[in-house]
Amino acid sequence: MSYLGKKVNTLKERPQYSSFLCYNTLMVKRALIYQIYPAAYGNLKFITSKIPDIAEHIGPDYIWLNPFFLSPWREGGYDVADYEVIDPRFGTMSDFKKLIEIAENHGIKILLDLVLNHTSDQHEWFQKSRYRDPWYTDYYVWLDKQVNWQSFFGGPAFKYDQIRGQYYLHLFHKSQPDLNFSNPRVVKEFQHIIKFWAKLGVAGFRVDSANVLAESKFVSGFLPRIPGFFNYFQTQNTVKILNKLLAGSQLFNLAEPVGGNFFSHRKFSELTDQAFDASFNVGILDAADTRLSDKSHLRPLNYKKWFKKLANWTPEPKLSFALESHDAPRAPSRFKADPKALAMLQFLLPSNFPCIYQGQEIGTENPKLGDSIEYYTGVQSRSIYRQLINEGKTNEHAMRIVKQVSRDNARQPLDWHAYASQSNDPQSILNFYHQLVQLWRSDPVLIHGKLKVKKITKSGVFDFERHYGAQIYKIHLDLKSKTKSTLKDSTGKTLLSMLD
Numbered sequence: 389m390s391y392l393g394k395k396v397n398t399l400k401e402r403p404q405y406s407s408f409l410c411y412n413t414l415m416v417k418r419a420l421i422y423q424i425y426p427a428a429y430g431n432l433k434f435i436t437s438k439i440p441d442i443a444e445h446i447g448p449d450y451i452w453l454n455p456f457f458l459s460p461w462r463e464g465g466y467d468v469a470d471y472e473v474i475d476p477r478f479g480t481m482s483d484f485k486k487l488i489e490i491a492e493n494h495g496i497k498i499l500l501d502l503v504l505n506h507t508s509d510q511h512e513w514f515q516k517s518r519y520r521d522p523w524y525t526d527y528y529v530w531l532d533k534q535v536n537w538q539s540f541f542g543g544p545a546f547k548y549d550q551i552r553g554q555y556y557l558h559l560f561h562k563s564q565p566d567l568n569f570s571n572p573r574v575v576k577e578f579q580h581i582i583k584f585w586a587k588l589g590v591a592g593f594r595v596d597s598a599n600v601l602a603e604s605k606f607v608s609g610f611l612p613r614i615p616g617f618f619n620y621f622q623t624q625n626t627v628k629i630l631n632k633l634l635a636g637s638q639l640f641n642l643a644e645p646v647g648g649n650f651f652s653h654r655k656f657s658e659l660t661d662q663a664f665d666a667s668f669n670v671g672i673l674d675a676a677d678t679r680l681s682d683k684s685h686l687r688p689l690n691y692k693k694w695f696k697k698l699a700n701w702t703p704e705p706k707l708s709f710a711l712e713s714h715d716a717p718r719a720p721s722r723f724k725a726d727p728k729a730l731a732m733l734q735f736l737l738p739s740n741f742p743c744i745y746q747g748q749e750i751g752t753e754n755p756k757l758g759d760s761i762e763y764y765t766g767v768q769s770r771s772i773y774r775q776l777i778n779e780g781k782t783n784e785h786a787m788r789i790v791k792q793v794s795r796d797n798a799r800q801p802l803d804w805h806a807y808a809s810q811s812n813d814p815q816s817i818l819n820f821y822h823q824l825v826q827l828w829r830s831d832p833v834l835i836h837g838k839l840k841v842k843k844i845t846k847s848g849v850f851d852f853e854r855h856y857g858a859q860i861y862k863i864h865l866d867l868k869s870k871t872k873s874t875l876k877d878s879t880g881k882t883l884l885s886m887l888d
């Protein structure tokens with residue numbers, strides 16, 4: 389097996405990558421992130437047992453772990469009941485210390501998910517706030533009157549609490565009350581939490597819903613994802629809070645702004661330059677014009693529109709370009725595309741902080757979970773189903789949509805049998821990812837090359853070039869084909885093909 393005329397190491401002889409955020413000679417900041425949703429692995433010990441494989445085949449700089457903190461698990465662990473306690477279902481603190489140690493031995497650093505915007509309603513802070521405990525009374529956003537804001541999961545964003553006799557804000561699920569970050573005590577709590585994990589050797593955080601921390605005014609008319617969305621948030625105050633928590637640290641921090649488009653992404657990324665190294669933007673996952681919560685899914689994907697958006701987004705230097713996450717269906721199913729062609733899309737477009745979601749590297753497809761909503765446990769799946777049924781759609785119609793868009797698709801246990809057999813097959817998807825990662829790390833044209841779009845078609849063909857000095861790479865992608873996508877240099881020599 390070879391690329392660029394160099395022999396590729398056999399699977400067993402692969403080099404370990406540096407664990408540090410790498411700066412190359414032209415000081416381009418880059419890092420490869422690998423995302424793990426712990427519930428799909430079962431527990432921390434099992435994750436630890438898989439780290440050597442991840443290091444060998446992918447070799448990421450960072451593993452980002454979704455929440456595994458104490459939680460009643462109403463919303464996939466994003467409803468945290470104690471930020472400094474590991475939920476017993478995932479193991480113990482000593483399991484976590486072991487995980488960090490093994491990861492470090494393999495040159496990988498660990499990022500945790502920091503859920504700032506809200507806690508679980510089971511968190512002690514919320515329980516005390518409901519009873520107006522003087523210290524905690526202003527920890528959450530309480531109002532005497534609700535306004536007609538809609539939550540991200542559909543339905544009202546305010547809920548009346550009988551005990552306190554007021555409404556609380558929940559931008560997400562009703563079990564996730566929004567914290568009040570204009571209260572300095574709340575900021576202090578998180579300064580403590582960040583220090584707590586940093587002391588244990590955590591290298592940084594993926595900051596959940598980072599752009600909606602501070603609300604500006606509670607007036608009628610708010611709906612997520614409508615133009616003008618950000619008029620309802622105090623961006624300047626959010627930036628101040630984020631800077632207080634994260635700026636000036638040695639941590640690697642990844643933002644997750646929600647509800648954004650390309651321009652809000654760019655603005656937020658500029659404003660939070662001190663706090664964040666990179667930005668994992670949900671907008672890029674939605675860029676295929678198949679919003680994860682509406683009905684457009686039953687229409688065929690418009691590849692032309694999607695490629696245009698990718699060409700626009702991906703040169704952003706701080707963008708963490710992902711095709712999958714725990715919030716999206718599996719990419720080969722969603723885009724009806726070949727997994728190797730998708731891998732080329734992700735690693736050959738400009739991409740300083742690519743993020744691979746667990747199982748993506750073996751071409752995992754959406755699972756067949758069953759025909760009834762009972763098989764789907766996620767809040768998002770259930771709420772889409774409810775909305776569709778309320779609109780008068782049949783069960784069959786609603787389920788067709790749920791199956792395509794559900795987050796549950798990405799949260800299932802991995803097929804370790806497939807993983808093992810691919811690791812021994814030089815032509816496997818897994819091995820293809822390995823080659824692409826090596827190219828992405830070492831090839832100056834892929835590190836620095838400017839993107840030039842040549843041709844995009846409705847049927848999934850994307851031709852583009854990367855220009856660096858006198859060198860030009862020509863990339864032909866055909867997402868529908870198992871064989872046709874190639875990377876060539878300007879002399880026409882093939883540097884990578886899907887048969888490698």
Ligand code: GLC
Nearest residue numbers: 463464466560596597646715
């Ligand atoms: C983020 C998470 C998502 C969660 C939401 C609310 O967007 O990625 O899974 O539902 O925040 O915490």
